[in-house]
Amino acid sequence: MRTVHTLKELRAMLRGYRQQGKRIGLVPTMGNLHEGHISLVRKAREAADIVVTTIFVNPMQFGVSEDLDTYPRTLIEDQERLDAAGSTLVFTPSIEEIYPEGLARHTRVIVPEVSEGHCGASRPGHFEGVATVVTMLFNMVQPDIAVFGEKDYQQLAVIRKLTRDLMIPVEVIGSPTIRDDDGLAKSSRNGFLTEDERAIAPIVYRTLKNTAEQIQNGRSDFVALEQEASDALSEAGLRPDYFNIANSLTLKPASADDTELTLLVAAFLGTTRLIDNLSITR
Numbered sequence: 430m431r432t433v434h435t436l437k438e439l440r441a442m443l444r445g446y447r448q449q450g451k452r453i454g455l456v457p458t459m460g461n462l463h464e465g466h467i468s469l470v471r472k473a474r475e476a477a478d479i480v481v482t483t484i485f486v487n488p489m490q491f492g493v494s495e496d497l498d499t500y501p502r503t504l505i506e507d508q509e510r511l512d513a514a515g516s517t518l519v520f521t522p523s524i525e526e527i528y529p530e531g532l533a534r535h536t537r538v539i540v541p542e543v544s545e546g547h548c549g550a551s552r553p554g555h556f557e558g559v560a561t562v563v564t565m566l567f568n569m570v571q572p573d574i575a576v577f578g579e580k581d582y583q584q585l586a587v588i589r590k591l592t593r594d595l596m597i598p599v600e601v602i603g604s605p606t607i608r609d610d611d612g613l614a615k616s617s618r619n620g621f622l623t624e625d626e627r628a629i630a631p632i633v634y635r636t637l638k639n640t641a642e643q644i645q646n647g648r649s650d651f652v653a654l655e656q657e658a659s660d661a662l663s664e665a666g667l668r669p670d671y672f673n674i675a676n677s678l679t680l681k682p683a684s685a686d687d688t689e690l691t692l693l694v695a696a697f698l699g700t701t702r703l704i705d706n707l708s709i710t711r
């Protein structure tokens with residue numbers, strides 16, 4: 430497995446693979462890799478001959494008071510895990526390589542509607558940053574397929590829409606959320622949790638499942654259900670950012686006759702912001 434830092438090196442490597450007729454898969458990440466990321470690499474391996482994993486902590490998607498500076502950076506361990514999982518190439522550019530004229534002067538990609546609400550409401554500019562860097566990664570790697578986790582459900586919806594709207598010839602593949610045995614979705618930010626917080630954290634997924642069960646049992650008073658779920662999280666010691674029941678496709682608030690629903694949650698545990706979601710058909 431090779432690691433490259435510049436677009437020039439990346440393009441030189443990819444040119445060779447393309448000439449050999451290889452199918453190229455892309456797995457964008459911010460590093461500090463865990464089994465969730467590795468599952469994306471494995472999925473990409475199934476659908477492509479060559480897997481390019483990118484590791485870039487993208488400053489454009491972080492708000493001013495967010496954890497850009499403390500975001501865990503573990504390149505050596507990440508390289509070992511990627512090699513073992515069958516990644517062919519790691520692209521880990523510097524900030525200057527991606528934003529040579531600085532963030533303020535860089536062209537941005539804005540994805541309307543699905544970017545609004547949920548994390549889009551709590552993290553202004555976040556999805557603009559994600560959409561911009563993912564569009565650039567698509568242009569830099571020009572993959573046949575790209576794999577993203579369903580754990581970041583709204584992000585996946587944003588990426589599907591920008592790919593369609595900008596007619597980018599990439600097949601976007603969603604991959605299921607990998608969890609610890611107690612249900613907590615794996616996330617790089619779980620490493621920030623204290624032992625006590627880690628013991629409480631599974632309540633997030635339990636609350637999603639409990640709410641989903643009540644919907645499956647016939648409840649459609651979604652606003653009340655959202656409030657009850659938020660209260661359950663607060664009682665357990667979290668600070669809910671949102672608990673929303675949405676139409677799975679539009680991500681707008683669910684109406685009583687919607688059949689495909691997604692429950693989305695974000696909550697702070699101490700200073701760590703956890704997100705998760707659960708989709709159901711009724």
Ligand SMILES: Nc1ncnc2c1ncn2[C@@H]1O[C@H](COP(=O)(O)OP(=O)(O)OP(=O)(O)O)[C@@H](O)[C@H]1O
Nearest residue numbers: 458459460465577578580581606607615616617618
């Ligand atoms: N538990 C998981 N299962 C499946 N995919 C995941 C999981 N966690 C992250 N991913 C996916 O991995 C890709 C890279 O995500 P990222 O590097 O932000 O990891 P993360 O663990 O979600 O970190 P963060 O703590 O920043 O949310 C995204 O497509 C994301 O959806």
Ligand SMILES: CC(C)(CO)[C@@H](O)C(=O)[O-]
Nearest residue numbers: 457458459487559562581
């Ligand atoms: C898709 C992504 C790599 C873009 O920076 C990031 O948002 C992430 O890790 O989910």
Ligand code: BAL
Nearest residue numbers: 459490491555581584
């Ligand atoms: N996994 C989403 C990246 C972020 O929180 O910025």
